Amino acid sequence: MEIKEHIILDTERNERLDKVITTLNAEWSRSQVQQWIKEGNVTVNNAPVKANYKCNENDKIVIQIPEPELLDVEPEQMDLDIYYEDADVLVVNKPKGMVVHPAPGHTQGTLVNGLMGHCKDLSGINGVLRPGIVHRIDMDTSGLLMVAKNDLAHESLVEQLVNKTVTRRYKALVHGVIPHDHGTIDAPLGRDPLERQRMAVVDNGKHAVTHFQVLDRFKQFTFVECVLETGRTHQIRVHMKYIGYPLVGDPKYGPKKPITDDGQALHAAVLGFNHPRTNEYLEFEAPLPEEFTDLMERLKK
Template sequence: MDKTEQFQITDEKGRLDKYLSSALNEHSRSQVQSWIKEGLVTVNNEVAKANYKIQPGDTIHATIKEAEEIDAQPEDIAITIVYEDSDVVVIDKPSGMVVHPSLGHPSGTLVNALLYHVKDLSGINGKIRPGIVHRIDKDTSGLLMVAKNDLAHEKLAEQLQNKTAGREYIALVHGVIENDKGTIDAPIGRDPKNRKKFTVIEEGKPSVTHFEVIERFSEYTLLRLNLETGRTHQIRVHLEYIGYRMAGDPLYGPRKTLKGNGQFLHAASLSFDHPRTGEHLTFQADLPEEFQETLDWVRRR
């Protein structure tokens, strides 16, 4: 059901769309702009434009449209299943694949492929994210675990929360890191200046990333990283924070530095206790071909 929010302005706030995207922090600026175009936002009971300059004394009413529910459908999309039993599936996700459907990606996702290839998936995360216990970014490749029933989902999610599940990543970053290993302990929250990004911010959620140098090059460093927490874009944000941006990252890193379709980040190892038997399982995934070719090119330079 749609709802209307009211804002009474006491001082100058700048552009209408920018103010509302900050005030309605669960919604992006582009989403707010679409509502303004539809006439769902008024200032002093008159329809306003996105670039309207808010003044003291203004009263803003914004009608927030309920998101349309997406019905995920099975799609015959090839996926690499590393392991499967009656409780768990481990997938090696390719770079470029979104994990679950959204308004911007209603099809072609890992969930659409899972619904086709896997008979049963847990229902804890609803129809849009069946079986999805954790995610990796669209342009990050590698391993993630999927639950086939609610018991498995609860047990696996508990291990992630208790930090007993292991997740190891390989990343290529700009710059030469002198320390052989280190820990980045810095809170992460949404970037107030860019709603698409996250950043290290005082009021953010606790976030811890451990790194170890695998190999150094003249302009790059190859890293092994382990996560204690699983914040959105955590590795990318933490590496930017310490001054070593990820190669190929279109959002946080320098643009057009290496050929590729996204950041050079790969979820190479995944370990957890089986939710039913308790057996400790560990899985490895080789670097994707594009990542390996780029690494070989950097090494030859």
């Protein structure tokens, strides 16, 4: 069982305990945290409390994170679009609509199921639910992902992500016509305090930087390339909305009535990294998928 500790800051005084804890990790939902508190897995100053406990400065919070529910993840034969593979790493082009790894209620048809059907060797650092997975992209985002086939490769690729030496360039269609040719969005991201299933720019969020360059302009839309300096949850989607140019088709951060039901127009086009064993720099580029180019042609008209 993993244990996390946190000392309440002055800025967190009088906040509800469950709200404070959900800001500590973007993957923790409010309901999940409330369940942990109810089950006695959270203490404040060595004593159990309720979810609505109002925090005091210097309170010591200890969170015992239960082991994840064990899922029966089965290998599946899939026609994976593999761009590169050797004994250490694999680069795959994930199609739009595919989930990266299994989760409760979603144990089939994921990229992990397909990877397990393709090869027996995947790193075990992320456990049985995410073997080989070093980084993720959203279900409705297409594009390139690097996969670790052993723990040595996994640790090297994660270190490169932390050190910001991995090249990640995305292509996106956004609402509105961006007047300047390029820019940088430097705005911290965390859970939206009003809607916990969304991310937002928040004062106490995690450092997040996105660079963008305009590739083409249409009458009401802009085609851009975004370069990630950090890799936060929904980073490009939230950052582009923040500056007033939400992604086309984005059901979570775009207009209430999206112009397409296929999800956000976002494609992880370029991926580059140093090989974990040889240190050779490798870079791959995946062309825009057909549904993306078709949408772009419709918007041009």
